[in-house]
Amino acid sequence: MTVAVPAAPSAAVPVLRYALRDAVRGRWAPLYALFFGAVTDALFRFSGGGEQVFLSLLNVVLLLVPLVSLVFGVAYLYGARAFVELMLAQPIRRRALFAGLYGGLLAPLALALVLGVGLPFAWHGGAALAGPLARLLGAGVLLTAAFLALAFLVAVRFEDRMKGLGAALVLWLLLAVVYDGVVLMVAYAFAAYPLERPMIALAMLNPISLARVLLLLDLDVAALLGYTGAAFERFFGTAWGTGLTLGALLGWVAAPLALALRRFHRKDF
Amino acid sequence: MTTAARSAPSTSTFPLPSKEDGGERSALPPPILTAEGLVKRFGRREVLRGVDLALGRGRVTAVVGPNGSGKTTLVKALLGLVHPDAGRITFDGAEVRPGDVAYRARVGYMPQAARFPENLTAREVLALLRALRPAEAADETLAAALGLAGEMDRPLRQLSGGTRQKVNAAVAFLFRPALVVLDEPTAGLDPVAAGVLKDRIRAEQTRGTAFLLTSHLMGEIEELADDLVFLLDGRVRFAGPPAALRALTGEGRLERALAHLMTAAR
Numbered sequence: 217m218t219v220a221v222p223a224a225p226s227a228a229v230p231v232l233r234y235a236l237r238d239a240v241r242g243r244w245a246p247l248y249a250l251f252f253g254a255v256t257d258a259l260f261r262f263s264g265g266g267e268q269v270f271l272s273l274l275n276v277v278l279l280l281v282p283l284v285s286l287v288f289g290v291a292y293l294y295g296a297r298a299f300v301e302l303m304l305a306q307p308i309r310r311r312a313l314f315a316g317l318y319g320g321l322l323a324p325l326a327l328a329l330v331l332g333v334g335l336p337f338a339w340h341g342g343a344a345l346a347g348p349l350a351r352l353l354g355a356g357v358l359l360t361a362a363f364l365a366l367a368f369l370v371a372v373r374f375e376d377r378m379k380g381l382g383a384a385l386v387l388w389l390l391l392a393v394v395y396d397g398v399v400l401m402v403a404y405a406f407a408a409y410p411l412e413r414p415m416i417a418l419a420m421l422n423p424i425s426l427a428r429v430l431l432l433l434d435l436d437v438a439a440l441l442g443y444t445g446a447a448f449e450r451f452f453g454t455a456w457g458t459g460l461t462l463g464a465l466l467g468w469v470a471a472p473l474a475l476a477l478r479r480f481h482r483k484d485f
Numbered sequence: 486m487t488t489a490a491r492s493a494p495s496t497s498t499f500p501l502p503s504k505e506d507g508g509e510r511s512a513l514p515p516p517i518l519t520a521e522g523l524v525k526r527f528g529r530r531e532v533l534r535g536v537d538l539a540l541g542r543g544r545v546t547a548v549v550g551p552n553g554s555g556k557t558t559l560v561k562a563l564l565g566l567v568h569p570d571a572g573r574i575t576f577d578g579a580e581v582r583p584g585d586v587a588y589r590a591r592v593g594y595m596p597q598a599a600r601f602p603e604n605l606t607a608r609e610v611l612a613l614l615r616a617l618r619p620a621e622a623a624d625e626t627l628a629a630a631l632g633l634a635g636e637m638d639r640p641l642r643q644l645s646g647g648t649r650q651k652v653n654a655a656v657a658f659l660f661r662p663a664l665v666v667l668d669e670p671t672a673g674l675d676p677v678a679a680g681v682l683k684d685r686i687r688a689e690q691t692r693g694t695a696f697l698l699t700s701h702l703m704g705e706i707e708e709l710a711d712d713l714v715f716l717l718d719g720r721v722r723f724a725g726p727p728a729a730l731r732a733l734t735g736e737g738r739l740e741r742a743l744a745h746l747m748t749a750a751r
Contacts, residue, residue: 241604298600
């Protein structure tokens with residue numbers, strides 16, 4: 217080509233910067249942080265102490281982070297459609313635009329979670345729980361990344377906004393609610409068989425289960441889960457098991473992201 | 486290339502204005518953008534069925550056709566927003582391959598609907614676009630001419646549709662592009678702003694800038710267009726200057742001439 221102007225490889229950076237500014241001014245990120253702050257603060261005030269707060273918070277994070285990331289991510293991408301078209305008419309690669317949008321959503325959501333939960337812990341003196349808290353927030357950030365990736369996949373897959381939002385909700389129900397029920401049913405139906413390995417495999421297939429296993433083992437409550445818990449502890453408690461769990465969670469970020477990017481590349485706007 | 490790209494497909498209802506003016510045409514500089522045999526299907530629906538097009542430098546080419554004839558899809562295919570299933574596009578003599586984005590540095594685009602990230606200001610949107618092309622000199626004179634100076638620092642969500650359309654126009658002309666694509670540019674603009682925009686189009690035209698225009702306003706097309714491309718059901722049914730269309734159909738007014746084409750094609 218005679219066109220000498222190359223597309224800036226760092227084009228993702230300005231897009232990211234503007235998505236961040238949009239997020240802060242749109243007030244949703246501060247609100248999200250405020251929500252977690254209020255919940256954490258209330259848990260500290262109204263429940264016994266550190267470990268109980270931590271357990272309640274774990275359940276809030278495991279349920280809400282996926283829901284908010286999915287619904288918000290899908291809604292944001294549909295809302296940004298005209299902006300995406302404007303950007304794609306510029307000399308910017310689709311990959312860079314995609315990265316900018318994803319980072320511009322992930323950063324404020326993750327930051328809101330970390331600050332919203334972390335600050336109340338700090339002022340209530342939850343220093344004893346610093347280690348588990350760090351892992352809870354780490355898992356929360358990974359879940360945010362995974363479910364945002366799934367949200368992007370849903371949003372580029374469905375042309376229709378309502379269908380996309382519906383699919384996001386169904387996906388959340390399946391992974392956050394139905395999945396546990398199915399696992400329980402399997403466990404019940406095959407109670408007479410050694411189930412440790414299938415159970416471990418089933419936990420790997422759902423990012424929320426993965427995060428839960430990772431965090432529960434942290435609290436030494438695995439013993440409550442009986443023999444399976446012991447097997448879990450044996451498997452996930454080792455460095456190898458933790459590494460594998462972490463790897464599987466990262467896979468839940470990378471795989472949907474790669475699929476979404478592929479579709480974004482081929483999509484007609 | 487020019488004449489080949491200008492010739493309508495064999496299914497054309499009307500032949501092109503014959504080659505008698507071909508000698509004159511070959512003296513023109515090569516077109517800035519050509520498309521050959523563009524095909525686009527959405528599922529089973531074929532929206533573009535082999536569209537040929539050539540946009541001459543310093544000329545305003547208007548794409549006209551009824552709703553659903555494929556105008557917007559054609560525009561988006563030329564910009565790379567829509568991936569054609571078949572066909573070839575060249576820009577400034579070089580082929581545009583899938584994934585090529587560099588040519589868009591020389592194309593300005595004013596989309597039909599003016600929507601931006603709502604919490605940003607016009608100044609920030611222009612700054613974002615400049616950040617994407619750090620090496621290029623930006624020209625914000627159109628923003629000033631359109632009277633946007635007082636609106637630059639307000640969030641875009643607070644601006645009226647017409648004002649946002651002005652921002653859109655300023656965006657399209659920001660980098661002195663070699664080709665400007667205007668999708669229904671004056672819809673929503675007040676007469677003063679529409680006049681400013683048209684003046685700018687004419688001024689840029691003399692510098693050799695090519696324009697691709699879609700519009701429903703026949704007056705606007707009569708006023709601006711040097712070439713017409715009439716699109717119907719995804720095919721080019723006529724391509725040439727408005728005078729040739731009038732002569733061909735025997736209708737004095739452009740609106741009548743286009744209606745004539747449409748009924749004849751059905």
